[in-house]
Amino acid sequence: MVNKASNQTANIQLDNNGQLKHFLTTEGLSSEILTQILDTAESFANINDQRVKKVPLLRGKTIVNLFFEASTRTRTTFELAAKRLSADILNINISTSSTSKGETLLDTLQNIQAMQCDMFVVRHSDSGAAYFIASHVAPNISVINAGDGSHAHPTQAMLDMFTIRRNKGADFSRLRIAIVGDILHSRVARSQIHALNILNTGEVRVIAPRTLLPVDIEDMGVNIYNRLETGIKDADVVIMLRLQKERMQGAFLPSEQEYYRLYGLTSSRLKAARKDVIVMHPGPINRGVEIDSSVADGSHSVILNQVSYGISVRMAVMTMTLGSNQILPEQPHAQSPASNHGTRQS
Numbered sequence: 001m002v003n004k005a006s007n008q009t010a011n012i013q014l015d016n017n018g019q020l021k022h023f024l025t026t027e028g029l030s031s032e033i034l035t036q037i038l039d040t041a042e043s044f045a046n047i048n049d050q051r052v053k054k055v056p057l058l059r060g061k062t063i064v065n066l067f068f069e070a071s072t073r074t075r076t077t078f079e080l081a082a083k084r085l086s087a088d089i090l091n092i093n094i095s096t097s098s099t100s101k102g103e104t105l106l107d108t109l110q111n112i113q114a115m116q117c118d119m120f121v122v123r124h125s126d127s128g129a130a131y132f133i134a135s136h137v138a139p140n141i142s143v144i145n146a147g148d149g150s151h152a153h154p155t156q157a158m159l160d161m162f163t164i165r166r167n168k169g170a171d172f173s174r175l176r177i178a179i180v181g182d183i184l185h186s187r188v189a190r191s192q193i194h195a196l197n198i199l200n201t202g203e204v205r206v207i208a209p210r211t212l213l214p215v216d217i218e219d220m221g222v223n224i225y226n227r228l229e230t231g232i233k234d235a236d237v238v239i240m241l242r243l244q245k246e247r248m249q250g251a252f253l254p255s256e257q258e259y260y261r262l263y264g265l266t267s268s269r270l271k272a273a274r275k276d277v278i279v280m281h282p283g284p285i286n287r288g289v290e291i292d293s294s295v296a297d298g299s300h301s302v303i304l305n306q307v308s309y310g311i312s313v314r315m316a317v318m319t320m321t322l323g324s325n326q327i328l329p330e331q332p333h334a335q336s337p338a339s340n341h342g343t344r345q346s
């Protein structure tokens, strides 16, 4: 598998007119493109609240979900997003596909491509897999990275930016945002850090034991903390991450109990943050490992809102990459901070 550096990845994301063609990473994109994604998602938010949740923007398009790794939120919200845009969507079950008979990734792709599809949504355990696929597909096909190894998860990062903007307003320069936990293995954290810096966030903090920080963390434009209490002090937003045990081959931690003792977010610890702090988590949650249930289900949590917003954000990315966003309904301006940020959506 090719493991390309992210700067190279960023280049093939844009077409000759500078428009988004593939969405592989937030790194290297402009604030205009990221803001366009957020504004376009905002214009779709109303559709998701209507009785008939459908618009014809991608009618006649075929989208293929190609998930080589497990997923609940990402795969289903991509599927819902495609259906709400009136596209046809195929979910390829990798475990029962001919990859189990030894078919290569490229052969699998070429065969699905021969079925006249327009977009691949790809999740893979190898960093660089989405770039590799985008480099090999026919020119009319767009590729969306739904998570590759520990490299990038750009649509998750953008739904997180959308959640922050909905709750805290469009001016990220006023915000202090803390990302806590397994930064080393987290493609979500990498994509969030790039997006937050592109959107000119006031301060981005990462909080983790040294063993769970990547070697290049000091080059990523963040402030580093090893203690949770000091790291979340006066934070506007606290983003908790899952311990990615499936990507840990060595002894990164003494034990989960010890990790929870030092880094688990409890109601008592959260008092160090601002009174109106929002707590986020990309899911899946390990309750009692990185976060206590009283916080995950508490009044500061916007975790289920993140999931809901994922539909609008993925609708935005699909229409932008397929060049179909020019006939959108009028776009409202960024919303002011929500007064009741803890309100759950059904």
Ligand code: CP
Residues within 6 Å of the ligand: 070, 071, 072, 073, 074, 075, 147, 156, 282, 283, 284
């Ligand atoms: N946040 C996220 O990627 O969740 P899933 O693994 O369930 O898709």
